[in-house]
Amino acid sequence: MSDSPPGIDLMQTLTVNLGDRSYPIYVGDGILSKAGDFLQRAGLRGKVAVITNPTVAQLYLDTVHESLSGAGFDVTPVLVPDGEQHKDLRSLSVIYDRLIAERLERQSCVLALGGGVVGDLAGFAAATFLRGIAYVQLPTTLLAQVDSSVGGKTGVNHQEGKNLVGAFYQPRLVLIDVAVLQSLPRREFIAGLAEVIKYGVIEDPALFKLLEEEIGKLTSLDRALLTQVIATSCAIKAKIVEQDERENDYRAVLNFGHTVGHALEAATHYQKYLHGEAVGIGMAQAAAISAQQGFCDQRSLERIRKLIKKAGLPLEIPREVSMQNLIQSMEMDKKSAGGKIKFVICTGIGKTRFHALSPGEILTALGA
Amino acid sequence: MSDSPPGIDLMQTLTVNLGDRSYPIYVGDGILSKAGDFLQRAGLRGKVAVITNPTVAQLYLDTVHESLSGAGFDVTPVLVPDGEQHKDLRSLSVIYDRLIAERLERQSCVLALGGGVVGDLAGFAAATFLRGIAYVQLPTTLLAQVDSSVGGKTGVNHQEGKNLVGAFYQPRLVLIDVAVLQSLPRREFIAGLAEVIKYGVIEDPALFKLLEEEIGKLTSLDRALLTQVIATSCAIKAKIVEQDERENDYRAVLNFGHTVGHALEAATHYQKYLHGEAVGIGMAQAAAISAQQGFCDQRSLERIRKLIKKAGLPLEIPREVSMQNLIQSMEMDKKSAGGKIKFVICTGIGKTRFHALSPGEILTALGA
Numbered sequence: 001m002s003d004s005p006p007g008i009d010l011m012q013t014l015t016v017n018l019g020d021r022s023y024p025i026y027v028g029d030g031i032l033s034k035a036g037d038f039l040q041r042a043g044l045r046g047k048v049a050v051i052t053n054p055t056v057a058q059l060y061l062d063t064v065h066e067s068l069s070g071a072g073f074d075v076t077p078v079l080v081p082d083g084e085q086h087k088d089l090r091s092l093s094v095i096y097d098r099l100i101a102e103r104l105e106r107q108s109c110v111l112a113l114g115g116g117v118v119g120d121l122a123g124f125a126a127a128t129f130l131r132g133i134a135y136v137q138l139p140t141t142l143l144a145q146v147d148s149s150v151g152g153k154t155g156v157n158h159q160e161g162k163n164l165v166g167a168f169y170q171p172r173l174v175l176i177d178v179a180v181l182q183s184l185p186r187r188e189f190i191a192g193l194a195e196v197i198k199y200g201v202i203e204d205p206a207l208f209k210l211l212e213e214e215i216g217k218l219t220s221l222d223r224a225l226l227t228q229v230i231a232t233s234c235a236i237k238a239k240i241v242e243q244d245e246r247e248n249d250y251r252a253v254l255n256f257g258h259t260v261g262h263a264l265e266a267a268t269h270y271q272k273y274l275h276g277e278a279v280g281i282g283m284a285q286a287a288a289i290s291a292q293q294g295f296c297d298q299r300s301l302e303r304i305r306k307l308i309k310k311a312g313l314p315l316e317i318p319r320e321v322s323m324q325n326l327i328q329s330m331e332m333d334k335k336s337a338g339g340k341i342k343f344v345i346c347t348g349i350g351k352t353r354f355h356a357l358s359p360g361e362i363l364t365a366l367g368a
Numbered sequence: 369m370s371d372s373p374p375g376i377d378l379m380q381t382l383t384v385n386l387g388d389r390s391y392p393i394y395v396g397d398g399i400l401s402k403a404g405d406f407l408q409r410a411g412l413r414g415k416v417a418v419i420t421n422p423t424v425a426q427l428y429l430d431t432v433h434e435s436l437s438g439a440g441f442d443v444t445p446v447l448v449p450d451g452e453q454h455k456d457l458r459s460l461s462v463i464y465d466r467l468i469a470e471r472l473e474r475q476s477c478v479l480a481l482g483g484g485v486v487g488d489l490a491g492f493a494a495a496t497f498l499r500g501i502a503y504v505q506l507p508t509t510l511l512a513q514v515d516s517s518v519g520g521k522t523g524v525n526h527q528e529g530k531n532l533v534g535a536f537y538q539p540r541l542v543l544i545d546v547a548v549l550q551s552l553p554r555r556e557f558i559a560g561l562a563e564v565i566k567y568g569v570i571e572d573p574a575l576f577k578l579l580e581e582e583i584g585k586l587t588s589l590d591r592a593l594l595t596q597v598i599a600t601s602c603a604i605k606a607k608i609v610e611q612d613e614r615e616n617d618y619r620a621v622l623n624f625g626h627t628v629g630h631a632l633e634a635a636t637h638y639q640k641y642l643h644g645e646a647v648g649i650g651m652a653q654a655a656a657i658s659a660q661q662g663f664c665d666q667r668s669l670e671r672i673r674k675l676i677k678k679a680g681l682p683l684e685i686p687r688e689v690s691m692q693n694l695i696q697s698m699e700m701d702k703k704s705a706g707g708k709i710k711f712v713i714c715t716g717i718g719k720t721r722f723h724a725l726s727p728g729e730i731l732t733a734l735g736a
Contacts, residue, residue, distance in 0.1 A: 089461060153499065158465075167500065
């Protein structure tokens with residue numbers, strides 16, 4: 001892109017097309033230290049509340065603060081505690097208090113600097129402060145970069161369940177710096193790969209093949225490859241979201257691997273697996289169900305299992321988790337209807353369909 | 369309308385045209401007891417949480433409950449305490465808890481039965497529960513019927529200010545029953561008339577003339593006239609909102625009389641005036657400023673003052689309120705910019721423009 005700020009290598013630009021809610025995603029190496037330029041070019045000005053957590057703040061807040069100040073922004077850092085258990089109404093209230101104390105206005109902006117928790121919280125605060133102010137995502141985990149930063153889902157948890165309070169609210173701008181992944185714990189990076197593999201399975205045989213060939217280079221954090229793979233992942237998610245922004249229907253295809261994955265997270269009380277790890281197992285199981293039900297050929301099933309394993313992700317439901325328990329969790333899921341559980345089935349690499357299965361059929365398919 | 373439920377007289381139907389967020393407003397006599405039919409015809413089904421307060425519940429909850437149940441809905445009443453001071457995050461949290469406990473789903477619906485406080489709270493809860501579920505307004509005050517139920521502003525107050533947290537979220541349906549106004553305290557009814565007069569001043573000379581001629585019949589609660597006047601008011605607001613849904617610009621014309629009005633409410637700690645009463649004074653003062661600045665002829669100024677007075681609304685800023693105090697409140701208002709205060713000026717009955725005035729100019733114009 002000819003008008004990119006200087007000093008950024010390998011940058012790819014894409015657009016999420018949602019009418020008057022459209023926005024660009026920039027993916028590249030070194031974007032974080034140019035954040036101020038990007039915001040300025042996007043027409044933003046005045047006050048920016050940077051919402052982040054202590055871990056990320058220690059690594060990147062100074063750089064982002066300096067870049068924003070250098071571009072003329074009036075910066076207010078807002079720290080929220082790290083961890084999913086703090087994605088709640090209490091943290092939200094703390095953010096509101098700070099936005100009010102710092103006199104943010106309708107023309108001001110919220111920037112989320114962190115992973116999915118920070119992004120969801122900051123996005124919901126932006127969606128609801130003064131009935132909605134501009135919102136910029138600067139995701140610092142692979143999972144947030146390829147998944148939660150695209151598509152406008154924001155919100156907080158309730159003690160009774162995840163994301164029960166929230167809004168669909170699109171950011172004004174997403175800035176993805178692949179360089180920050182070098183500071184991400186390796187286990188979190190690997191977990192994020194599950195969503196990347198998912199995009200290959202549901203939508204893109206070429207991405208799937210690239211991952212099969214280059215997964216080692218990717219886990220070595222090759223920045224050119226990271227830029228390419230992350231931009232491709234975001235483009236796939238954007239294309240799906242553009243067709244069904246509010247998840248009335250087709251957007252649910254993004255839940256491939258998530259029906260079993262979510263149930264597994266719940267059954268293990270969100271302690272044993274990172275989200276992506278549970279999705280790894282969920283995808284392997286969904287692929288097995290797809291094959292067992294006659295939708296997916298054995299060759300594709302084997303390729304999917306092999307890639308998940310090669311990425312370093314788990315494949316199998318652990319023995320200590322009871323199948324009955326898993327099925328119950330799936331039935332509680334808001335996507336269940338009429339006694340059957342709706343699965344995203346793969347019908348080969350890059351192809352999907354929806355299929356509802358009864359608990360009995362699931363048990364049989366999983367060989368339990 | 370040929371497809372209206374039986375037993376409703378004088379009904380008028382209008383549509384707020386906002387693309388895929390468009391919705392109908394029904395105004396008539398006897399609509400409340402047919403609520404279930406209207407919801408059913410709008411394609412709603414399943415669970416309905418009726419959000420209301422104890423005062424309104426005692427008068428109308430049984431009727432609405434019966435109508436909804438009769439139409440096959442599964443009804444959950446949710447009572448919130450009466451009064452602006454309860455339009456806060458705490459009440460919102462109570463509503464979320466109930467919606468979750470009653471297992472409302474994405475296909476479920478929230479119905480606001482009450483005045484502006486109930487409407488704003490219920491609307492914001494609907495906007496943010498499960499990232500947005502359907503929302504129906506059944507306003508029971510004149511103010512809510514002609515103002516807050518149209519246009520999609522929802523939200524709660526923060527101790528630092530009103531409506532600091534909220535969302536633009538359009539209802540699926542608005543049901544206005546003029547019969548309920550007979551139970552509204554007379555002072556509240558009169559206060560609601562301020563907004564009706566405002567629509568005449570800013571947009572509609574014919575409405576203004578009708579009010580001049582028939583204000584007595586209106587305050588006697590003539591239902592045919594109420595239906596006509598309320599439908600006209602809603603249509604004017606709808607037309608303005610359609611042009612500028614998120615108040616980037618033109619929608620601010622609805623603030624005629626509100627710059628001084630809001631300041632007066634703040635200066636008297638929200639104790640002395642109902643909102644509409646403060647707006648009555650605010651309109652008289654805004655008209656005086658319009659004339660003093662050479663935008664509005666004396667004849668129009670006199671007609672405006674006379675109508676406000678005839679409606680039973682106050683005209684003058686009380687002596688005990690200091691002008692300095694008022695100006696300070698106006699400067700705090702989020703609509704001020706660059707040291708000047710933005711006023712909606714009338715340039716005759718039915719015509720407006722924006723004009724920024726310095727504090728000194730305001731003091732001079734108000735003859736202080």
